[in-house]
Amino acid sequence: MNLRQLEIFRSLMVNGTTVAAAHHLNMSQPAVSNAIKHLESVIGFVLFERKGNQLVPTDEARTLYERAEPLFQLLGTVNQSAEDIRAGHVGRVRVVATSEVTEALMPMAMAMFLTACPEIYVTLDTKPLHNVLEAVESGIADIGFAMDPGERHSLILQPIETLRTVCVCAADNPLAALPFVTPQDLVNDRLICPLSGTRIANLLEEAFRKSSLVYSPKVEVRFLNAAAQIVQEGWGVAILDEITAASGRYADLAILPFEPSIRRSLMAILPRQKTLSRPAREFVNTFILEAGMRVAALREAGANGGGTSGPEQ
Structure with a gap:
């Protein structure tokens, strides 16, 4: 079994059909089908069962997919690092956050950070909560932000606001x-x-x-x-x-x-096994400052009849 075979298998798992997988990989549909048949002969068990016009993954396929996914996350990290080096973005912060945090707080925090650190290159990705956690855990993102993320042994959760x-x-x-x-x-x-x-x-x-x-x-x-x-x-x-x-x-x-x-707890999500870079630490501090100012303003408005909840008791 080689990485290319796993890549084709993963694409079929994600896209659901050989046609969609072929389009994603810029291959022909027969080439995808043949690659899957060859992979099945190599590993010795069936990966997909045909039911009508659909390919349904077997339990063995789902297990293999779960075990292979960290490999592709690592590959994504390596590819991103190579792209950073090629583009000269050595001072880079990769941020991932849930949709609510991205919309409500991230634009102001990012503007504040980039004003103070104009030499730093920032990427922001918006994902569902479980993907935010996985991105920081796997190293695809340096830091994450979410509400009520839940405990994970491999991550440090830094409280920001309640x-x-x-x-x-x-x-x-x-x-x-x-x-x-x-x-x-x-x-x-x-x-x-x-x-x-x-x-x-x-x-x-x-x-x-x-x-x-x-x-x-x-x-x-x-x-x-x-x-x-x-x-x-x-x-x-x-x-x-x-x-x-x-x-x-x-x-x-x-x-x-x-x-x-x-x-609800607003948290910064940090890797446990990796020391944050100076720009990443600065970004977390900037976000905490922005969130604190925003929450204080909201509660002051509420206390003055602005329609939001009042100050913490």
């Missing part, structure tokens, strides 16, 4: 007149909430259960900025974190504290 959960609704919704919103207030509204199985969704479900109510969102989203955008289009109410709600893109919506209070 964020409250808020309810977002249209300005003419009766909820907008309330000092805060509870599960009882939401029984007649169409809820847009975080994806089931996430920590925040589990906490919301528990809050509804303690109020003797059924937690039954009409829409579930992975990225909470999408929830705010749906409300902005005139449909439903959303429950999300205060930073996303008050990012400046939803100024026409009312933002109310949600009770019982549910806190």
